[in-house]
Amino acid sequence: MTETNFIWAEKYRPKKIEDVVLPAPLKKLFAEYKAAGEFPNLILEGPAGTGKTTMARALCSELDYEVYFINASLNGNIDTLRVNITNFATALSLSGRKKCVILDEADHLSRITQPALRSFMEEHSDNCRFILTCNYANQIIEPLHSRCKVISFRIKHAEKPAMVAGTAKMVLKVLKGENITYDAGAVVEFVKKFWPDNRRILNELQGASASGSITTEILSHLSGLNINELVVNLKKKDFKPVQKWVVENLDNDVALLFRSIYDAMYEYVADASIPHLVVLIGEYSHKMAFAMDPEITMMAFMVEVMANIDFK
DSSP states (O other), X not given: OOGGGOSHHHHTOOOSGGGSOOOHHHHHHHXXXXXXXXXXXXXXXXXXXXXXXXXXXXXXXXXXXXXXXXXXXXXXXXHHHHHHHHXXXXXXXXXXXXXXXXXXXXXXXXXXXXXXXXXXXXXXXXXXEEEEEESOGGGSOHHHHTTSEEEEOXXXXXXXXXXXXXXXXXXXXXXXXXXXXXXXXXXXXXXXXXXXXXXXXXXXXXXXXXXXXXXXXXXXXOOOOOHHHHHHHHHTTOHHHHHHHHHHHTTSOHHHHHHHHXXXXXXXXXXXXXXXXXXXXXXXXXXXXXXXXXXXXXXXXXXXXXXXOOBO
């Protein structure tokens, strides 16, 4: 096994549209682009690990596009983008292949940088397509929305059972490929715990498989959200442990964090405080989409909860 293939999430990244675990309507749309041999500029938005970048790569691969990949969170400087995108788009393709710029994590681009991207799209529209991936489409300016088709990778509740089953099937294929023995029930629980973040599912499984097997005993050691621990410290108004919990869990999808708190509130929160907590969750879910420092914004939410919410 080569060094670059050691990480399962990369080694088993689907190369074809049909192999990406997504709802049927989404796969049908991308299959139609493949059949047409062309696609418009795209904004792919949705939670982390749901297949946005994988689908962008698979689409370009199946259409044999020449791809220039940019991680906007690392290389979002306007001068870097201007030079690199221009050089890529204007360079002569000896093979005659079409070109596509995949701008990953585009919601990390500043509101100053994004207007320049609009001009790049217009300038190179004849020979180059752009695919932007992001967690939150509302962090992409409207002029870019108007130049792209926005496709949501947010899974509807009714689609969840089929998606979880599809992810579990994919995971079992990976485990067989790596010769890891497993308990099927443990694998399903693994998937449920971290779904819809397929990347994290594979990363957690890879870490848990060091012994060569996946068993039910491993489930007790998973690094999933411990809402009970959070609630105990919120109830005590103990700032330091709450801050520690936030730091340890902020790498989870923000929507998952708030949803987990929302789902647990009837068990832990006094009935009279539930409406106020719902308002706070809604308010801070919106604020997190625009947060310059997510940790500070999440801690502001926790402080509001400690100050204003009564627990059972």
